[in-house]
Amino acid sequence: MNPRLILIPLVIAAFVASAGAASAQDKGTLDPKPLPPLANPNDPTVGAKQLFGRKILPAAMPTRVIGFYSKGCIAGAEALPINGDTWQVMRLSRNRNWAHPDMIALLERLSAKAHKDAGWPGILIGDMAQPRGGPMITGHASHQIGLDADVWLTPMPDHRLSREEREDKSAVMMVRSDRLDVDPKVFTPGHLAVIRDAAQEPRVQRIFVNAAIKKALCRDAKGDRSWLSKIRPMYGHDYHFHIRITCPADAKQCEPQPPPADGEGCSAADFAYWFQDSVIHPKPPTEPPKPSHPITLAQLPPDCRQVLAAPDAKP
Numbered sequence: 001m002n003p004r005l006i007l008i009p010l011v012i013a014a015f016v017a018s019a020g021a022a023s024a025q026d027k028g029t030l031d032p033k034p035l036p037p038l039a040n041p042n043d044p045t046v047g048a049k050q051l052f053g054r055k056i057l058p059a060a061m062p063t064r065v066i067g068f069y070s071k072g073c074i075a076g077a078e079a080l081p082i083n084g085d086t087w088q089v090m091r092l093s094r095n096r097n098w099a100h101p102d103m104i105a106l107l108e109r110l111s112a113k114a115h116k117d118a119g120w121p122g123i124l125i126g127d128m129a130q131p132r133g134g135p136m137i138t139g140h141a142s143h144q145i146g147l148d149a150d151v152w153l154t155p156m157p158d159h160r161l162s163r164e165e166r167e168d169k170s171a172v173m174m175v176r177s178d179r180l181d182v183d184p185k186v187f188t189p190g191h192l193a194v195i196r197d198a199a200q201e202p203r204v205q206r207i208f209v210n211a212a213i214k215k216a217l218c219r220d221a222k223g224d225r226s227w228l229s230k231i232r233p234m235y236g237h238d239y240h241f242h243i244r245i246t247c248p249a250d251a252k253q254c255e256p257q258p259p260p261a262d263g264e265g266c267s268a269a270d271f272a273y274w275f276q277d278s279v280i281h282p283k284p285p286t287e288p289p290k291p292s293h294p295i296t297l298a299q300l301p302p303d304c305r306q307v308l309a310a311p312d313a314k315p
Helices: 048-052 101-118 163-168 189-199 211-220 226-230 268-272 303-309
Strands: 064-068 071-075 087-089 123-125 148-152 204-209 231-233 240-245
Touching: 048 303, 064 303, 071 303, 087 101, 101 123, 101 148, 101 189, 101 240, 189 204, 189 211, 189 226, 189 240, 204 211, 204 226, 211 231, 211 268, 226 231
Parallel strands: 087 123, 204 231
Antiparallel strands: 064 071, 123 148, 148 240, 204 240
16 A cells, blocks of 8 residues: 555545634544535535545546645645654544645655754644645635645654544644733744744745744744744644645646745734734624635636546555
8 A cells, every 4th residue: 555545544534523614723533424425516606625525535647736725726646644753643534634745745854853953753744735635625725735734833742642632632822822922831942943944945935823923933033034034924823833835846737826025024013913902802793704605616727627527546
């Protein structure tokens, strides 16, 4: 069996443990239930997430990135093995440990650097992409083309986690209760080292973290600080950081994202928006938000139809 597909005997994807966002804090399940077949999968109004979310294996096609991070798919995705010397994959029931081979290689390198530079046993890997990418039924708007990955800010334990632990264990909150800074009891120089190691990878274009974490990195980084330009504040991301890499050089159908602005992004003006009380403590809406219309298959790049219709790669 291909070791990259070691996850398949453990979990069948196209299962949903719960509705809503799929964050590091949302637990998985040891008893996943299959999604029912779609009554009319060819209905043009069916959300693409319902179609891609039911694919349990990648397309038997050469590796190809198609579209943009938040509107695309991937053919020939590769699986990150659920266990490595310096990494373990979490929330196996989601079956989201798929990505472009370049991302797989980067995470393997980063895990070894985390062990060396931060003294961590290794890293815990959260959501990457579905077997064929595309929109997800729960959680992320991006993570669609195999070039995004979430890394928990909780160091890997010094032992092999059980299946139950991988579904139930919660990531550690890194941000102080007032949301204005990190919690010094849990955020350590090791966290800075791991995020810096990730940002210094040439292919990494952006790393998303909570604004309080960016603030701490700006305060504590020494020496070469050029990597700070890649660290971007983003809602949430207080339990994990999100790595995004650039389009592969030969990926003609991959839509690149403009590079981040020059500069460290550490000025008071850079943080002004993020530390407004209305952003830190948003008021609940006066009226229930209207449900959004999901992306349909017709709204994705045309070649995503081929990826969806392709036979399964062999486990």
